[in-house]
Amino acid sequence: MVTTPAGRAANFTKASVRRAIEAVEAAGKTIAAVDFPREGGFRLVIGDPAALAPSSLNEWDEVLNTELRIHEEKYAAREELEQARARRAARKAQQPTRKR
Numbered sequence: 001m002v003t004t005p006a007g008r009a010a011n012f013t014k015a016s017v018r019r020a021i022e023a024v025e026a027a028g029k030t031i032a033a034v035d036f037p038r039e040g041g042f043r044l045v046i047g048d049p050a051a052l053a054p055s056s057l058n059e060w061d062e063v064l065n066t067e068l069r070i071h072e073e074k075y076a077a078r079e080e081l082e083q084a085r086a087r088r089a090a091r092k093a094q095q096p097t098r099k100r
Helices: 014-026 059-094
Strands: 031-035 043-046
Touching (some): 014 031, 014 043
Antiparallel strands (some): 031 043
């Protein structure tokens, strides 16, 4: 038995969804998705599944990519600073000590 998000028994079964899919495919159509609306039941979305995929970035992708780029730049700067400190310490260790 299939249940709805609210926990109620749905008015269809997995077998009925499977039968509907098989009938549509037997008619030579491609199913892009199966939609389960809040009102109950199900709908078969006929078409190319790739057409349903998001084709471009949304506004949050741009924000998150900017944040990632800023983080990567900070990390690279920190790495350069650590390398410079390590080189300075190595040079200092190689210098002869002066007597006072």
